[in-house]
Amino acid sequence: MIETHELTRHFKDVQAVRGINLTVAPGELVALLGPNGAGKSTTLRMLTTLIPPTSGTAKVAGHDVVRAQREVRYRIGYIGQGNGAAHSQRGRDELISQGRAYGMKVTEARRRAAELIESLDLGAVADRTVSTLSGGQRRRLDIAMGLIHAPELLFLDEPSTGLDPQNRANLQQHIVELRERYGTTIVLTTHYLDEADAMAERVIVIDHGRIIADDTPARLKDEHVGDRIILGFAHESDAAAVASRVPHKFHRSGTELTISVPGAPRLVTGLLDDLRAWGLPPAEVEVRRATLDDVFLQLTGRSLREGGAARSAGDTEDTEPALVEV
Numbered sequence: 001m002i003e004t005h006e007l008t009r010h011f012k013d014v015q016a017v018r019g020i021n022l023t024v025a026p027g028e029l030v031a032l033l034g035p036n037g038a039g040k041s042t043t044l045r046m047l048t049t050l051i052p053p054t055s056g057t058a059k060v061a062g063h064d065v066v067r068a069q070r071e072v073r074y075r076i077g078y079i080g081q082g083n084g085a086a087h088s089q090r091g092r093d094e095l096i097s098q099g100r101a102y103g104m105k106v107t108e109a110r111r112r113a114a115e116l117i118e119s120l121d122l123g124a125v126a127d128r129t130v131s132t133l134s135g136g137q138r139r140r141l142d143i144a145m146g147l148i149h150a151p152e153l154l155f156l157d158e159p160s161t162g163l164d165p166q167n168r169a170n171l172q173q174h175i176v177e178l179r180e181r182y183g184t185t186i187v188l189t190t191h192y193l194d195e196a197d198a199m200a201e202r203v204i205v206i207d208h209g210r211i212i213a214d215d216t217p218a219r220l221k222d223e224h225v226g227d228r229i230i231l232g233f234a235h236e237s238d239a240a241a242v243a244s245r246v247p248h249k250f251h252r253s254g255t256e257l258t259i260s261v262p263g264a265p266r267l268v269t270g271l272l273d274d275l276r277a278w279g280l281p282p283a284e285v286e287v288r289r290a291t292l293d294d295v296f297l298q299l300t301g302r303s304l305r306e307g308g309a310a311r312s313a314g315d316t317e318d319t320e321p322a323l324v325e326v
Ligand SMILES: Nc1ncnc2c1ncn2[C@@H]1O[C@H](COP(=O)(O)OP(=O)(O)OP(=O)(O)O)[C@@H](O)[C@H]1O
Pocket: 011, 014, 015, 016, 034, 035, 036, 037, 038, 039, 040, 041, 042, 043, 191
């Protein structure tokens, strides 16, 4: 559905995208993840024909983004970061006009609008003017606008930025359901690690205009970070004694011993039994599952959050550490 070769875009002296090679198969739900300024939107804007590449090539839905812009545009939907719908129109009319702009007959546009209003849970608000809708409703209407012509491929640029956690969760559920219902290939950009983790079967991490990782969230976490069991001891000598006995990779810092082991939540009870049997029970135990932020930190030496990622008020940590009583 998407195939790029060394896709590159410069803005004067800014190298926004530096040679991206990307393949997306039909039906995939892919998240492009990266800090502010990483090049995510620029990549999307080239794939959607809004700006031409400086060099390299991209084929989207079977057509070249430079030589066959029109063919690409008919086959894709694009929801940018701003709101697309006009303020003074009713949502339903906006959808129908959008369908007509894509050459649909009015009856077909009406039928499709009604179907999307139902799918995106907009029934109660579709006949209100767009300016009266809440942020979450506006975002769902934007998505309906992008889907009106039943595109094979939908691009969503930061679909949930600015929404509160509840509306974000609601929107994510709608996107996943739409994908199941219509089989649309979806490529979205996000700053939200939990969003990428929860929705995407494939996460592509972009940093400084380059792809630095591309895999399933689970494999990225296993491969680059893994689970950890963190043990706190009363005495450094106890931590050292345990370190000399455990058969896993570890890092010791004073009284704290961090053991890296896949499947940590399953193994922790067995490990605690061993520690008690050795007469070296820990004072504290924490099982920490890898997050995509840990992956990013491992790959770049920076936290994605420190990198300026926007998080809305009320966001919680991506993964709460599991605390174990001893
Ligand atoms: N029209 C433009 N003119 C000049 N520089 C630009 C332009 N568009 C983007 N850039 C620069 O290109 C780089 C990549 O920007 P881009 O918007 O693609 O990043 P992003 O990963 O989408 O960031 P964000 O998460 O903040 O949306 C940034 O340094 C940005 O300032």
